[in-house]
Each structure stands twice: as C-alpha cells, then as structure tokens.
Amino acid sequence: MDKSNLILSEILAQKVYKSVAVLDKAVWQKVNRALVCKSLAELMHEMLITPSVTEIKNGITFFKLDTDVHSIAYHFRAEHKSLDYWYIHPGSICKTENDKEVGLNALDFFTEMQQAIGIKPHTLTRFLEEIHRTLYADCYLEHKSKLNADELADADYQQIEQHMTGHPWLIMNKGRVGFGYDDYTRNAPESGNEIKLLWLAVERSHAAFNSMKDVSYEELMQTELDEELVCEFREILSLQALDAASYYFMPVHEWQWNNKLVFLFASEIAVKHIVPLAFGNDAYYAQQSIRTLYNKTLPGKHYVKTALTILNTTLYRGLSPAKLKMAPVMAAWVEKKLAHDIFLEQNGFSLLKEVATMSYSHPHFSKITGGPYQFNEMLGVIWRESMTGHLKPGEKALTMAALLYTDGRGKALVQSFVEKSGLSTERWIEAYLSAYFKPLLHCFYRHQMFFVPHGENIILVMKDYVPVRVILKDFVEEVQLAPDTYKATPEDIRNILYPIPEEDVTLFIFVDIFVGFFRFLSSLLSVNLGYPEEIFWKQVAAVIVQYQKQFPEMEGLYKRYDLFSPEFKRFCLNRFRLVTFGYDESSSVPAEPPYAGVLGNPIADFKRIKEQEEIAVEVYN
Numbered sequence: 001m002d003k004s005n006l007i008l009s010e011i012l013a014q015k016v017y018k019s020v021a022v023l024d025k026a027v028w029q030k031v032n033r034a035l036v037c038k039s040l041a042e043l044m045h046e047m048l049i050t051p052s053v054t055e056i057k058n059g060i061t062f063f064k065l066d067t068d069v070h071s072i073a074y075h076f077r078a079e080h081k082s083l084d085y086w087y088i089h090p091g092s093i094c095k096t097e098n099d100k101e102v103g104l105n106a107l108d109f110f111t112e113m114q115q116a117i118g119i120k121p122h123t124l125t126r127f128l129e130e131i132h133r134t135l136y137a138d139c140y141l142e143h144k145s146k147l148n149a150d151e152l153a154d155a156d157y158q159q160i161e162q163h164m165t166g167h168p169w170l171i172m173n174k175g176r177v178g179f180g181y182d183d184y185t186r187n188a189p190e191s192g193n194e195i196k197l198l199w200l201a202v203e204r205s206h207a208a209f210n211s212m213k214d215v216s217y218e219e220l221m222q223t224e225l226d227e228e229l230v231c232e233f234r235e236i237l238s239l240q241a242l243d244a245a246s247y248y249f250m251p252v253h254e255w256q257w258n259n260k261l262v263f264l265f266a267s268e269i270a271v272k273h274i275v276p277l278a279f280g281n282d283a284y285y286a287q288q289s290i291r292t293l294y295n296k297t298l299p300g301k302h303y304v305k306t307a308l309t310i311l312n313t314t315l316y317r318g319l320s321p322a323k324l325k326m327a328p329v330m331a332a333w334v335e336k337k338l339a340h341d342i343f344l345e346q347n348g349f350s351l352l353k354e355v356a357t358m359s360y361s362h363p364h365f366s367k368i369t370g371g372p373y374q375f376n377e378m379l380g381v382i383w384r385e386s387m388t389g390h391l392k393p394g395e396k397a398l399t400m401a402a403l404l405y406t407d408g409r410g411k412a413l414v415q416s417f418v419e420k421s422g423l424s425t426e427r428w429i430e431a432y433l434s435a436y437f438k439p440l441l442h443c444f445y446r447h448q449m450f451f452v453p454h455g456e457n458i459i460l461v462m463k464d465y466v467p468v469r470v471i472l473k474d475f476v477e478e479v480q481l482a483p484d485t486y487k488a489t490p491e492d493i494r495n496i497l498y499p500i501p502e503e504d505v506t507l508f509i510f511v512d513i514f515v516g517f518f519r520f521l522s523s524l525l526s527v528n529l530g531y532p533e534e535i536f537w538k539q540v541a542a543v544i545v546q547y548q549k550q551f552p553e554m555e556g557l558y559k560r561y562d563l564f565s566p567e568f569k570r571f572c573l574n575r576f577r578l579v580t581f582g583y584d585e586s587s588s589v590p591a592e593p594p595y596a597g598v599l600g601n602p603i604a605d606f607k608r609i610k611e612q613e614e615i616a617v618e619v620y621n
Helices: 002-023 027-045 104-114 122-141 157-161 181-187 217-222 227-240 254-264 266-270 321-338 342-346 399-405 413-421 426-443 483-487 507-529 535-548 551-558 574-582 604-611
Strands: 054-059 061-067 070-080 084-090 094-097 099-100 197-202 206-210 245-250 276-281 284-286 292-295 303-306 308-312 316-319 354-360 379-385 395-398 460-465 466-471 567-572 595-600
Touching: 002 466, 027 070, 027 084, 027 104, 027 122, 027 507, 070 507, 084 354, 084 507, 084 567, 104 122, 104 197, 122 181, 157 395, 197 227, 197 254, 206 217, 206 245, 206 321, 206 574, 217 245, 217 354, 227 245, 227 276, 245 254, 245 303, 245 379, 254 266, 254 276, 266 276, 266 379, 321 354, 321 379, 342 426, 395 399, 395 483, 399 413, 399 460, 413 426, 413 507, 426 460, 426 466, 426 507, 426 551, 507 535, 507 567, 535 604
Parallel strands: none
Antiparallel strands: 054 061, 061 070, 070 084, 070 094, 094 099, 197 245, 197 276, 206 354, 284 292, 292 303, 303 379, 308 316, 354 379, 395 460, 460 466, 567 595
C-alpha cells in the first residue's frame, strides 16, 4: 500500500472508530433501560399495554407484563401519579425468559409486544429504525462531556440547548431519519457543532417572498448579509451573464442542498432558475428542532428556520409554501391582537415573530394532486426574531424544556435553580406558574386564542435563578381560536386557521400544558425534590382562581370553558405513530393524533374549594 493510501486508510479507521466509540456496552445497556422505562410509562398512559398487578406495598405497585412470547415477561415497580402517569423505578425493570432474568433491549421489547399493541409489520420496521437512531443519540449524549445540574444552572442559552435529551412524551424522540453519521455529528444540536448556511440565488418569477409590512426584502438582506458578501453574490451571477436584480438571495441548509435540492431541483439548476452562490460568513448553532438555527456570530440577528427533509418525531421537517405565505401575516395579526394588553405587558409576555419567509415551489411535484406532502416542502426559509432583543439587563434565557432535565448524578436542573435562588420550592413554583401559566390563561380567556406552549416552544426568562416571564416562539402554525372568536375574525385570517369544536377548546390547556408538560414536571418534583404533587396542582388551581377573581367580568367564559371539569379526553401521541397512522405516505401533514378514553383532571378536586373561595393565593412578586 502506498503512503497516500495508507494515510487515507488511517483516516477512515479513525473515523469509523469515532463513530462506534460511543457504543460502549455499559452505556448501551443504560440507555436501553431508560428507553424501556419510558416506553412502559407512555404505553401505559396511552392504554396500549395493561400489565397485571402482582402486589401493592407501601404505595408501590408491582407489575408483570406478559408479551407475545409465552416464555418472556417484564416485571417492574411503579408509583401512580396524576394524569394516569406511572413513575417507573428504572432499576426495578426485569425481563425474564422461562423465569430466568435476561438483558433489557428496547428493540426486543417492541418486537415482543407487536401483537399485544397491534403494530403492523411495516410500521414496526420503520419504528425500530427510529428507535435505533434514538438509542444511538442517547449513547452520544452519555458519551460527551456534560455539565452537571449545578453548572448548567449558570450556563448560557446555547449550552443548555445542547444538553437537552428530546421530547419527553414521544418514545422515538431523536429519529432524524435521513441523517448519516457525518450529518448527525455536524447538524444535531447535542454535537455543539457550528453550521454555516449555503446561499442560493433563486429567480424571483419562480419564488415567493413574504414579510411583515415593515420589513422589505432589501432591508432584510442588509441585516442578514454584509455588503462584501452581497457584492460577491452579484459577481457570481454576473460571470454567468445573469442579472442579480432578477433573483432573491436565499439561505438553505447544507444537508438539504447535498441530499435533496441538487438532485430534485436539477432541472431548475440547469436552466439557472436556481444558482448556488457561496456559504455565508455567520456561524450558527442548531436548536432542539434541528432545522432552526441560532446565529452564534451575531446573536442579535434573526433565527433562520430552514427546510430539512428528514423524518423526525412525527413529521418530515420541511416548510410548506402555503404556511410560509401566511406566517408573517399571522405573526402580524397575533401581535396586533395582543398589543396594548396591559395584563400581558405587566407580565412581560412577548412573542418571537416570523418577520419574513421565502419559498420555491417544485415545478413538477407541485402539480401532482395527492402526492406525499414532503416533496412540496423542500425549499423554503423563515426568518424569526432573535430573543436577545427581548432580554433586559440581568436576565437570562433558557428553553423551558430544561426544567425536565436531570443530570447523570440524578439531580434535576430545577432543583439547582431552587437552591441557587434561595427560595423554597413552593415559592419558586409560584414564580414559575406566574411567569408561564398566567399569561397563557389570559390569552385563553380574554382573547380566546390558543397556542401549543410545550417546553421547546417556550423561552423561560430568569433573573437570579427565578422565572420572571416567558417568550413564545414557533407559534404561527399552531395558533387557534375559540368558535365565536373564529367567526368574528377577518376572512383572510380564518382561511389560514381551521375551526375548533366547542367541546375541544379546553384541551389546549389540558393536553398541551397539563399533560404535555405539567405531568412530567409534577412527577419530577415529587420524585427528585420530594415536593408533593398535591401541592403543585393546588398551586396550579390557585393561579386559575386568582386570575378569575381578577377578571370577574368573564364569569360566563369560566363556566363555558371550565378548567375544573372532572375529566377530559386522553390524547395519545405514541398511539398515533404505532397504531393509527403508522408511516403512511400521506398527501398532507398527518392529522391530529387519536384520543382514547379520558383522564381525571388533577385540579377538579379544588373546584369545591374554589366555590368556597378558600384557596390561598400567594404569588411571588
């Protein structure tokens, strides 16, 4: 072997070794146990499995789960929490075969439970692909050097973002189907890698630029590109005898260019409707959603959300031309709707607006009626406001998802915040609920406007380790209105939205806040901090009561949309993938996940106290 080939061979060997170095046996066993634990909890919550109770002792329930294989069973201990959520003791999970303990493996678990759950073979195959990828990402996170909870409490926004472990509800929460190993290490948020955007020139007659009224294309480019780079772009076009004035400059993700655009837009590239220019000068970090990028070089610049046609969690992460067209319109309308609201201003509630978008429809796929949606969402971009302009001196921001983070020692980040703040857990939670929940209640009742404010969509603003307010992002695709408000809304906005059934209005609080976030937070507080769930939910009830007393003129709405109702429909996110929808190539974005049965409302018992006006309300100021 000559010297050059030897060097290449050594480089390849090093690269291969690096890709498997994270797959340590002990780490593999650890992440598999954690995923089996999560799977048991979520499948029980969604009533997809019903293990038998073998014993109840000191508040601990002992379970046995039979599988499709007669000789294989799972045994574990769990504590029942609010919202029919079971906290499973990870170390108690034991798999037996012919009554002998054998090793845990999340992939085996779903194969052994296929018939019991009702998973079709095609769905199971694709699901296991996502599970493999999720497990690899979990190993990667375990392998990398991480800050502990106390250190993370003092870390910056991006350091915290890079420690996040994925959606708390979805089992296959880091699938990223489409990425290879190099793609993963370059583009996943946990890699901490810097990303640069590739800029294209797209012919204006074939593209669409949309923006809020006070943002022009020229002004946007002045903020996003320096003059030297613009001159370089124009020179590239001039050398090809192309008029720069006939083109928009558009950033795309390098992965999207290499894996989708250069092949599937080849006809447009060949005739110079699309012209590759150069990489931009700014470095970006990937956020939890992967396709949204934070400008590391100049944090005051816009977030850039790019089309990225990978399957992650439930969707291919493209950008629909129809939604791109409406995003700035909706952002402006929501801003105007909430403007001059004294209560929201006093509580510091703010929005990161989608100020501009650009899209390019595929000349062939867009003409096919009923084709898979992802083929029409491959080339688009959103420019969103940066959070840095929303922060005041002494304030710090973090993703609200971080409140569910627990470090390798088992210490929760929220515990570190409480300790460093000098407050009691109760006072800290009061501050948090005041900052997060109260403004959303006001949007819900006063404006009858609903969002999907889960952990990743909320930026929590802290001061001295205490939550003081929130910033909502990524809201334009998810905002909805109550029926009466919907009917009274201008037609151009109604055309963007879809009507919500009257009976489903309260689900925006029950599902998106109670089940989607408080379910996990209340359990974590109970297990890790010894903070009783009953106290947490009483505090939630107290915030609602305080709000309703402050605005008695809306009493009719409080009865109509009763947040103290005894039960509500059970929303099933994993059932949607495993049983209902699978991996069907749909012509549209998959519909809402299914419901199954009902859940008891954890604050329903406080209705009697509410009526007697005996709930003590003491909100930290």
